[in-house]
Amino acid sequence: MSTPERLIESTRELLWERGYVGTSPKAIQQRAGAGQGSMYHHFSGKPDLALAAIRRTAEELRAAAEERFAAPGTAVERVTAYLRREREVLKGCPIGRLTQDPDVMADPVLRAPVDETFAWLRGRIADVLAEGRDRGELDAGLDPADTASTVVAVLQGGYVLARAAGSEEPFRRAVDGVLGLLAAHTTTGRRTD
């Protein structure tokens, strides 16, 4: 792997583990096995490097999500597959955690990919739900946009609960809970299973 590549990957890991304010250029260099001069040669500074790292992480997240949404199946099946896909729950969401970083949120350039990722995600899930509703799989009274926001929020909040508890259990429960609620809105009616 090239030096810029190693620097970006190290930054991605550190942003995930420690956030932006908790990540120093020195720590990035050490993890990447690169010298200081090398880092400042390839990137103008910490924000520049962080931007590259954030963009790449956002891109990966989007691709992984789209994989589930584009799969065959009913709307609820696809949303379920997305919610239940394998995740490093205790590490949290690498994009969501950035919303707690004051320096990221204060910089419009760094913040943009975070904003765009969640906007896309909410919109994409809303589309899936609207499609399910139009196909007659889902209750017509259900608001796709609101429900999509709920689904994404359950995910992000599930990470918070799991980290607080030091266990994946609350995450699983939150996901099961919202899927249970959603089941009652399918046109097959309430489930008792």
Added chain:
Amino acid sequence: MSTPERLIESTRELLWERGYVGTSPKAIQQRAGAGQGSMYHHFSGKPDLALAAIRRTAEELRAAAEERFAAPGTAVERVTAYLRREREVLKGCPIGRLTQDPDVMADPVLRAPVDETFAWLRGRIADVLAEGRDRGELDAGLDPADTASTVVAVLQGGYVLARAAGSEEPFRRAVDGVLGLLAAHTTTGRRTD
């Protein structure tokens, strides 16, 4: 206000705004209008001060929540009142944000109040929902513990979405979404309003 009091309040504000790693003793002192010696006289260091601040914040959060849960009304009404209560949405949850702070999560003493707060919250909401189910207000097939986790997750995730978007809208939508889903589980059946 006494000096220790001012120090605790400043720490609470800074933990909320910038997190633990983003908050320096110096910043705390300046905001509190206290000198360095003064701070180290009253508190053994940054973790000690943070503990006092976190405990107080957790206590307040719990009291504010209990106020809604103990109010009269159906289970759904009380959960709705809790979810819709006035909040500083864009600032996020002062307790939830701590789960993204590596130094807080790494210290069992600092982490304990965070863990306990969410454990209590999930349990308390589960109790309210179980009560509603026993009273016949809610569908018997609904799992109170799972649904309670979902409710708390929607809240925490709603903050994340709102901060990412720079707008309260996604938070409101997520709350409306989960309440809409919950409505279908009331014994009056599905709503079409």
Added chain:
DNA sequence: CCCAGTGTACATACCAGTAGGTACAACTGA
């Protein structure tokens, strides 16, 4: 040669805390 890529030295500020000292009030014992 030349220049992208890398290494080392230096610069300035901040972090988190320790050391040591001042002001003052309360308490002691002769």
Added chain:
DNA sequence: TCAGTTGTACCTACTGGTATGTACACTGGG
């Protein structure tokens, strides 16, 4: 009663380390 002691609250100065870069010298491949 009153000099002396103790304890509380607070302050400034100092310390070793880190944060975030600049400046510049060097090296090897085209």
